[in-house]
Amino acid sequence: MPVNQYERVPPGSYDASRHFYPRVLNAQMHALVRFFLSLDHDRIIHRYCYLNPRVDPSALGDLLGYVPQYFRWSGCDLFHATSAAGRRRMVVIETNSCPSGQKSMPLFEEHDDYGGYRTLLESSFLPRLKGRRLPPGGLAVIYDKNFMEASGYAATLADLTSEPVHLVSFYDGDEAARVRFDNGHLHVRTNDDEWVPIRAAFRYVTQRPWSRIPIHTKTAIFNPTFACVAGGRNKMLAAKAYDIFNAKLEGSGLKIQTPETVWDISHDEVPMWVGKMGGIAVVKNPYSNAGQGVWTLTSEAELDAFMELPQKYDRFIVQSLIGHHAWSSNTAEGRYYQVGTMPTKRKAAYVFDLRVMTCANKRGFQPLAIYGRRARNPLNQTLGDAKSWDILGTNLSEKNDDGTWGSDTARLLLMDRRDFNSLGIGLDDLIEGFIQTTLATIAIDEMAKSLTSKKGTFRAKLFGSLNDDPALREEILV
Numbered sequence: 001m002p003v004n005q006y007e008r009v010p011p012g013s014y015d016a017s018r019h020f021y022p023r024v025l026n027a028q029m030h031a032l033v034r035f036f037l038s039l040d041h042d043r044i045i046h047r048y049c050y051l052n053p054r055v056d057p058s059a060l061g062d063l064l065g066y067v068p069q070y071f072r073w074s075g076c077d078l079f080h081a082t083s084a085a086g087r088r089r090m091v092v093i094e095t096n097s098c099p100s101g102q103k104s105m106p107l108f109e110e111h112d113d114y115g116g117y118r119t120l121l122e123s124s125f126l127p128r129l130k131g132r133r134l135p136p137g138g139l140a141v142i143y144d145k146n147f148m149e150a151s152g153y154a155a156t157l158a159d160l161t162s163e164p165v166h167l168v169s170f171y172d173g174d175e176a177a178r179v180r181f182d183n184g185h186l187h188v189r190t191n192d193d194e195w196v197p198i199r200a201a202f203r204y205v206t207q208r209p210w211s212r213i214p215i216h217t218k219t220a221i222f223n224p225t226f227a228c229v230a231g232g233r234n235k236m237l238a239a240k241a242y243d244i245f246n247a248k249l250e251g252s253g254l255k256i257q258t259p260e261t262v263w264d265i266s267h268d269e270v271p272m273w274v275g276k277m278g279g280i281a282v283v284k285n286p287y288s289n290a291g292q293g294v295w296t297l298t299s300e301a302e303l304d305a306f307m308e309l310p311q312k313y314d315r316f317i318v319q320s321l322i323g324h325h326a327w328s329s330n331t332a333e334g335r336y337y338q339v340g341t342m343p344t345k346r347k348a349a350y351v352f353d354l355r356v357m358t359c360a361n362k363r364g365f366q367p368l369a370i371y372g373r374r375a376r377n378p379l380n381q382t383l384g385d386a387k388s389w390d391i392l393g394t395n396l397s398e399k400n401d402d403g404t405w406g407s408d409t410a411r412l413l414l415m416d417r418r419d420f421n422s423l424g425i426g427l428d429d430l431i432e433g434f435i436q437t438t439l440a441t442i443a444i445d446e447m448a449k450s451l452t453s454k455k456g457t458f459r460a461k462l463f464g465s466l467n468d469d470p471a472l473r474e475e476i477l478v
Contacts (some may be wrong), residue, residue: 004178007167009154015103016113019152020103021409027416029106036430037367041065041299044431051428055253057388063254064438065364071445072124075099075104075357075369076437077394080339080425081322088339091257091322092242093353093441097223098204101357101369103148106416116357116368117149117156118456121202123366124359126160129200135185135218137197140152140166142179142188143204144339145397148238150204157202166196172207174427179212188218208287209233215458229463229476230451231444235317237288237467238444239263245443256439260320260331264468265310274303278330284317287472292397296321296388315469323351323392326381340379342424343414352413352423353394356430356437367439370430372413372423434452 016025041064049057074095082088102116112118139157143150152168168188170179178189186198200220210233213225223232224304231238240263242256249255257383259282262273274281274297283306285293295306298321320329325337340349352374358365373394377386396407413419451459458478 002171002174003168004174004176005169006166006169006178006189007151007154008190009151009158009165010168011158011162012290014114014152015154015157018079018234019117019155020115021412023147023409024104024106024414027106027414027418028110029108030415030420032427033370033415033420033430034108035425036434039264039431040362044434047428048431048435052253056251057201059249059252060254060435061370063442064083064435065102066438067362067443068360068441068445070224070230070448071097071232071441072128072360073098073120073223073358074232074437074441074444075101075355076433076440077355078433078436079322079351079353080423080429082339083336084325088429089257089336090354090429090436091336092436092440093259094235094424095232095437095444096206096236097227098206099355099357100146100149100226101355102152102372104371104414105369105411106414114156114159117152118160120368121153121157121160121305122360123361125157125202127361129220130140132220134199134220135197137185137187137199137219138164138166139190140168140201141204142168142201144169144171144207146204148155153202153204159384162413166190166198170205170212170213177212181214181217181219184214184216186217186221206233208475210477211475212458212477216365216456216478224368224371225477226448226451226458227444228414230448232332234287234472235349236263236315236469237447238440239298239317240466241447242440243445245439245446248446249439254435254439257436258319259336259339260329260333261313261361262318265316265318266314267307267316269315270316270318277318278319279303280321280323280329282319282321284315284319284470285311286315287313294393295391296389298323298327298383302388313469313471315467321392323388324379327383339424340377341374342422350374350377351379351392351394354423354425354433356433358434358437358441360441365434367434367437370415370433372415372419374411374413376411400461442475 077094078090141154154165158165168214187195231241239261283295297303320331327339343349357369377390
C-alpha cells in the first residue's frame, strides 16, 4: 500500500516544472493542432457536415452545445482504424472520467505556464460551484495516482481562488486514509491529525472510486462518482450507454464508433464469443483502468492463459480486436484494422491510440488536451512468438511494487512539431476524435441521468438490471 500523503498548497506555489513532463516544457505545439484548438463550434460543424453530408448540422450543433449534468470532464481513447475498402474512422475504445493529459500537452500560449490546468478549472470546475448550497470548509484535490497532475490542479486552484488547497492522497483499500465522509460531508486529515471540512473537491481518484466516495455527497465533487458508475469508469454500462444513445442518434447521420461489443458475459462463456469473432478478440474486466484488466487474445495459448486467471468480478465484456489486416476479428461489418504510425526508416509502424480530453460548461464542449501513446513492438503481418499485448497495448501506466503508479514516457507521443507528424493524422481526424469524444461523453451523462430518480436519488434496481454483477453492487457507496 502506498504511503498516504497530505500537502497544504498555498497560493503562489505553482511551478510548471513540477506539473509537466520535461520534454513537454521544451516542446512547441504543432501548428495544425494549435489551429484545431482555435476552432469554434460553427466552423467545426460546417467542416464536418461538408465532409459528411448525411449529418444534420442542427443535431450536431445541439450535441456540441450540450451541458452535462454529471460528466463534465472526460477523455476518450481512440484508435485510428480503416477497413479493407479504405474507410477510415476514429474508434472509441474507452471513455475515462477524470482523465490524465495535462502533463503531456504542449502549451497553447507559451507565456501561460498554467496551460490546460487553468482552462479546466476556470471554465468547468469553478462555474459548477456558483449558485450551489455548499457545506462550510475549504477546497481540496484528492487523488490515487498521477501526483504530477493532481498537484498541478491544486496549485492552479490555489492561485485562482487565492486560498490554500488541501492536496490529499486517497488510495483504494487504505485503512488509514486521510479522507472520510461524515453524512456526505468530506473531511481531510492534515499532518497535525486535524480533520478539516471541505466544501468542494477536485477529484483525481480513478481506481474503483465508487468503493470509497459515495454517489451522493454534500461536498461538491468534480467529477461526481455518479459519472464513473454510469460509464466513466464502468466499461459495462458505457457499452450499453453507447448502444442506447446510438439509437437516439438514428436519422442524424451521427454515431459513436466502437468495436463490436458483447456484454454481460460470464467467465465460462468467454471462449464461445472469442470463437465467434474468429478466435481473435479483446476481453475486458469492465471496472479496471490504466491498462489493467484488458486481455488481447489472438491464439489458443493466450485464451487458455486468460481462462486460468483468478477473477474478482462475475461479468466481462468481449470486443472485436482491431489489429493487423492479416489478423483482426471478424465482425458483422467486416474487418477493421490499425492504420498505425507512419513507418520508420526501417519500415516499422506501431499501433497508437489518441487521447482526446474535453470539458464542458454552459456553452458546451471544448477540447482541452490531446496526446498519443504507441505500443512497445511494431505492427507485423505475423505475430510469431510475440505477445499480442506488446503489439496492441498502448497504455503507459505501470504499477510499481509498492502500489504506486509510474509511466513509460518513452512511448508518449506529443502534439508537437516532431511527434505529431509521425501519427499520420490530419485536421479532420482531430475533429472526428473530438466529436466522437463528445458523443461518448453525452451518452454516459444521459445514462447517469436515467439512473437518477425524480427526487435525485440513485435508482439501484434499474442499475442492477443494467449491470447484473453482485460483486460490483456491493462496492458502491450510496
